[in-house]
């Protein structure tokens with residue numbers, strides 16, 4: 001294994017980053033740019049492959065968004081950064097191990113699990129968490145063996161965020177469109193054979209409160225095989241749908257949705273229907289999804305300017321063959337790391353990890369694990385920089401950890417003792433080249449390896 005090592009300096013300031021997604025990668029970049037003290041960064045990743053949601057979350061038909069990985073590659077190639085893939089915090093390395101070897105630890109672990117609706121029928125067959133579907137079509141090893149039954153004609157997507165739009169769009173792309181992306185091979189076949197011809201996206205509040213961003217909403221109106229439609233009366237029900245507090249994105253969303261409501265179907269074989277002011281109260285079926293019961297909502301002012309959905313007595317039932325729940329993500333606790341159960345994030349004050357005794361020395365958090373699952377990829381840059389600036393203040397004030405002195409080589413050996421199959425950056429590059437080569441023959445950006453063992457085998461290939 002080739003690692004960037006030096007045995008010379010033992011008084012190095014070392015930072016461990018747990019998680020190589022956007023937040024962890026931006027944090028690494030900001031640490032490495034700090035010139036007053038040369039910081040040394042070890043970037044740990046649970047999977048052999050880096051970049052978190054850029055690889056396993058961004059939809060396959062969004063290659064431009066994925067191209068941010070070039071920035072992360074430049075960071076990872078920095079002389080003072082070492083990548084350790086296939087090393088899991090809590091499995092291979094404990095908090096105690098890290099405290100013994102690093103001056104600071106930054107958690108960048110995201111919010112990996114789906115939020116539940118908490119309604120009857122949620123666990124029926126063909127009721128799916130969007131997080132699972134996204135992981136599956138993106139070839140994340142954790143979701144490799146999930147199965148999605150797309151043999152029915154109508155799917156309901158619950159939620160009005162960008163993940164709901166990703167799911168709706170992925171269900172409507174043609175085989176031809178999918179085939180030029182890096183969608184996982186196992187998903188390509190299932191999606192291409194899908195019988196779904198109608199997707200209903202259900203929002204519990206009105207058009208002005210939807211969490212979509214404008215480009216994603218516009219994209220929905222440009223699908224080759226699906227018309228987009230909205231019932232005029234539902235826009236009207238939402239009170240003209242304008243919210244005096246609405247920001248520029250929300251106002252533009254309303255304009256786009258109003259334009260969609262004017263459209264006549266153009267005869268495309270599939271359609272996406274956006275519905276508003278509806279909340280699911282039960283998913284029904286004999287063993288598998290057959291319908292969803294929803295209540296009609298009205299918007300009530302919470303007094304602080306925000307508008308909440310309140311159920312009325314009106315109920316409707318919509319027949320459906322599958323349900324995708326896209327109502328947000330949630331964090332999970334890490335061993336020995338304080339967790340804020342209410343917010344579903346690592347307990348922190350401005351990025352400094354806190355417990356009942358106050359700020360924890362040398363522990364920090366960035367990204368979704370810090371603020372919750374919000375914003376686009378770029379949002380994580382400022383967020384990570386802010387936390388790193390707190391770390392640098394603490395460095396200046398002598399408030400970091402004081403680990404035992406160890407050489408780079410000694411530390412690498414220690415990590416390899418814990419995880420002999422740790423993957424370094426050169427080895428990840430081999431996986432990357434292998435995947436791209438596999439893709440070349442069929443004109444695809446790459447064909448992803450979707451099992452950890454396959455990745456480890458490719459990492460060793462010369």
Ligand code: NAP
Pocket residue numbers: 065117158159160161162163164166203204205209210211212213216279280326327328329373374375376377
């Ligand atoms: P999100 O943007 O927070 O949207 C979640 C949606 O679920 C909201 O419409 C929310 O409605 C709704 N919801 C929550 N609880 C509900 C319930 N019990 N019943 C019905 N609806 C409920 O989350 P997301 O879509 O998972 O996206 C996560 C983040 O990733 C977002 O910041 C998103 O922009 C980003 N992302 C970006 C892209 C992209 O840039 N292309 C792609 C995917 C994701 P309320 O507003 O009423 O709570």
